[in-house]
Amino acid sequence: MPFPPSKEAIVSLYRSLLREAKRLPHAYLRQFYYLRAQDEFRRLASTDRGGMQVRKFHRISKELSRLRRANDSVLADFNHILDMAYGRKGPLRYILMKPFLSDPTVPLPPRIIPMMPKSHPPHYTPELSALMGSPFARMTGKTYSEKELHRPPTLPLRSDPRSDDYRIFGPLSKRREVNIRWRFFCGQWKKTYPPLELTALSAEDSPSLALRRGFVLQKMNLLQEVRALASSSSNKPPAPRRQREVFNTDLAASGATSLSFSHTLHLGPTRFMRRRYKQLLGRIPIITRRPSTTQDEVSLTYDISLDPLAIHPSDQRPERCWADVDAVDCAWLAFDEAMTKKTEKL
Template identity: 45%
Template sequence: MPVQVSREAVFSLYRSFLRQTARLPHHYLRQFWMLRGQDEVKRLLASDDDVLRRTKLKRVRKDVARLEMANTGDRECFAYVLDMAYGRKGPLKHAIMKPLLSDPSQPKPPRIIPAAHKSHPPVYSPELAALSMSGSSRRQGKPLKPEQLVNPPTMPARADPSSSDYQLFGPLSKRREVNIKWRFFTENWQKLHPPIELTIDQGPALSTKAKSIERKPPRAIGIPGQGLLEDVITLAGASRARRPPIPRRQRQSLPADEDAERRQGMPMAPTSADVAPSRFIRRRYAELLGKIPILTYTRTGKYVVALDDAAWHQEREYPLAEVDDTERAWLPQGFGEIERAKKADKATVKG
């Protein structure tokens, strides 16, 4: 006989949920997960189906366990907490991406199948096109080329009347063409990280010719007016543009003027009010920032995608400390010649 879900067990679990939520390090995280817990518990209590209630109870228990592990320093669970709160996955991601999947300012393209009402090809809005053609916003895969927005790379050659396959096998089915375009469109946007807000470029004044082609104000996307992007940048930017510190013995061996010059060239450390309380949290927010593309609307009416300087991303190059004479003395003799020989061999193989 299945176990009944009592209201007392639900309320006890909800209190545990609130206790773990209160321990989260940022106000927005606490607010998001508190509202999420309220919605889940309300739906759980409103359900009359015992099987569905047990499923929802299991989901709440899993969230409580993840929050508890995130508060104890588990990297994967803390990343999950951040991803859900900032729309990198889950319902919030779909809510942010939904307005970008259409363009109200443009009319619908003509139908591929005249008699079918749902045979319109997908429309890439300017925001979605900019995200699709940028590597900074992709969760996986390569950025698209402009021509791939119109003609997907998965489209068979038979769709082109000038191809040899068209002459040999005949035209491609129109229904199949519609399905291929929509399938590629859906798979593409699901591989993208949505922006959490739109940044408007407040650059210098434009010339008269540039003003004549300036577009109307862009639509709001993401979670505007909350300052979430600025908060994430502040929490992740503790070590932005800072060179890695050198060891104490090496620093003591430097001449006084050289050490003073090096210290003067390093940026000042941020105050405690500007950074998260621990290095663990700063690094998790830096990883989160690598999943948040900054979508900027320029004065010329175009959209540009970039990442913040403090973001951790697979395509980002990070500063490394220079090797001096003291460190070079600890390297194996002939280390430089060995490395140069390896690079020469790799270049020969590639050539």
């Protein structure tokens, strides 16, 4: 059994993690990983010395290595940092999805097994049904309609008394039906991206609805910050790579530490950063609540869309646009045609 880490090793790892978090390009990313590092090391310090503490120490060490690679502009690791900070994966993702999994104002569906209190089938809220029916909010691209959610595709035909399988093989076990429905529900919402906030067409209804349903990031305006980072904030083009290298070399010669790729944003927004945040927008669905004339909130409908700057994985590469032929190009084409005819005569 490996020896547990010493107190000096834990403190050194904590300082290294804070040092790497300080190099992150965005204030929200730095704040997120500051708080995450504090929570991780509180749990590490409260764990009894043993195998569990060793495993937590190694897991945090791997997170530190991933932060270093992200600051060195490694594509996969920087996308992982963005997904963790904006709730595309990790604990924050469950916190963002939790308000969509249930609605306290709607009563539970009737039990499948009357004598069992926990045999209620899962309830699909209107927001969750809209998210699971849109390809913009699905990780795999597979969408499900209202009919498929009411009767999951994994449910055997024996559960339907009107089917031939029911008459031949007999009815399906009710306990098995409960398990299949809940397994499908849990497996599919985990493959769905949660939105960062709920957008209502009525400005008066949005705060009350968000407060009642428990959307924790409703007032942080994170979506607007991502849009600003995805778009060029100035007309100045990005600084060339050699100019950034010379800038870092001058800093090192003056005694300062070399800046990472993300800390040279004052030289101009880099293409790497803009494209990463555009791809992040492709993983953030925007859910908009339609106004309704009825008083029943269950009948409300929701629209799922993406930001215009978003790059979705299903987007096709646009066709290459060729420039128009000018007079110089026509002269060269005529000269090439004349030389070809001359060669053929010889």
